[in-house]
Amino acid sequence: MRAIVLDSYADTPHIAERPAPVAAPASVLVKVRATSVNPVDWKQATGKIKLFMAAKFPFVPGYDLAGEVVEVGPGATGFAVGDPVHTRLNGTTAGANAELAVCGLDGVRPMPAGMDFGEAAALPLAGMTALQGLRDVLGLPMTGASGRVLIVGASGGVGHFAVQLARSMGAHVVGVCSGKNAELVLGLGAHEVVDYTRADAYTNQAPFDFIYDCVGGDLGLLVSLLTPKGRYASCMPGPAIFLWPILHVFSGRSVKPVMLKSTAADLAVLDGLVDQGKLRVVIDSRFPLAELPAAWARSQSGRTVGKIVIDV
Ligand SMILES: NC(=O)c1ccc[n+]([C@@H]2O[C@H](COP(=O)([O-])OP(=O)(O)OC[C@H]3O[C@@H](n4cnc5c(N)ncnc54)[C@H](OP(=O)(O)O)[C@@H]3O)[C@@H](O)[C@H]2O)c1
Incomplete structure (x- = not known):
């Protein structure tokens, strides 16, 4: 699969081939259609927060994603191949800036019906x-x-x-x-x-x-x-x-x-408010995956209005 990879803290994020992951127990494998930029992505990838969120190289950054389920892991009930889902990947290993990502059931949710993949990817972490x-x-x-x-x-x-x-x-x-x-x-x-x-x-x-x-x-x-x-x-x-x-x-x-703990239950609260028309995503800008460095530069400017979306 294609993914954004960094080989060191000094590296520029670039597209590279990575082995395709498989769905682990209590998880689903998702074909990522969109991801969104959060400041933690570039802070972790550049070593700014390595004391408590070190990057393991080769590092695939990113936490937020939306896409379609392509494989259901053992014991992963409630999801089927083809379901549109979104999540903030749990833990500190990242991996959303890729064509495929394994999403734990503790964080993944069906996408709200009225959202496109970009909006759904922009919602979870922030x-x-x-x-x-x-x-x-x-x-x-x-x-x-x-x-x-x-x-x-x-x-x-x-x-x-x-x-x-x-x-x-x-x-x-x-x-x-x-x-x-x-x-x-x-x-x-x-x-x-x-x-x-x-x-x-x-x-x-x-x-x-x-x-x-x-x-x-x-x-x-x-x-x-x-x-x-x-x-x-x-x-x-x-x-x-x-x-x-x-x-x-x-x-x-x-x-x-405030220290974020991402859970499917809290994502469900947000999804419910989206469904009720009480919460919406403002999109600052959209970039293709290969242009992630430009998206990070926009985020690093500190002037983002709403969220930056990456189409995968
Ligand atoms: N603790 C956690 O668990 C956690 C979770 C999520 C995020 N964070 C952190 O929270 C911070 C914010 O994240 P974010 O995604 O919201 O960042 P962001 O989207 O990049 O924030 C940019 C916005 O901040 C505004 N801004 C900049 N300086 C300002 C000021 N002095 N007063 C008022 N507004 C100002 C900018 O508006 P103008 O252009 O008008 O200035 C811009 O709209 C980041 O540092 C992130 O790493 C922490």
Whole structure:
């Protein structure tokens, strides 16, 4: 099969032939029709996060995919050859940027009927990170939420899902984005936007009950915007996030990291919201597999609006 391969951290991702995998027990083999770019793909492949997510060479990057089942592994009930499915590959070995991928039953789901392969590949990793940050770390209920939620990075992969989810949960949503993306973020359901490029961005803002930081913003500034019992979560957790609770034991506020755990159950929650018309994918751009380096360059620019899709 054809796959994107890197032979070292310094290598450029390139197309190469790799042995075709076979379906393992409790898994399905999927012919990949689309995959999506997440920053973790190029961070892992270039060694940026090798302390906790080392790449094993030759390395096939990528975690998100959508495609059709071509083989059902032993004990893999509920799926048949030809089923359209999507997943975030579990574990840290990656492998989605290839024509075939083995998908564990613990993460794979039938694709929502109204989505094409590109949209379905764009949803799992960023969507589950948005869901788990809001629901599990910040503690928002799936319906009937109250309070003001600030989503920092509202136009990005994780952020644009977080805006829609927080709105669907019932919160008052304020999205932080640059002025050029304000209309998009309001269209996703934000009640208000804050243009972070303005010097007076946070002047006269009422306090927030919840802040979901999807870009790794100024921790001190953002925590100062919380109510006395407000909660802050970040999916870009650095040392300051882990140290904060130790240094502020008497604070009523909380500061916590978001660490994605992908599960078929959470993907099912997102799929259900897609089916109900409450969640959609914004596509920034699409590239063929051979042009993955250009797709990564787009992601590395930090300007992605929604998700980058790779057609395989
Ligand atoms: N912890 C986990 O489990 C986990 C899971 C998923 C992702 N992540 C991490 O979370 C981060 C975000 O991922 P992503 O896929 O959402 O990234 P992304 O799509 O590349 O984010 C790009 C977006 O961020 C916006 N942005 C940049 N600087 C900003 C600022 N100062 N304020 C507000 N918005 C800003 C950009 O808008 P403008 O062009 O308008 O600036 C752009 O729309 C990545 O570092 C990723 O590795 C972690």
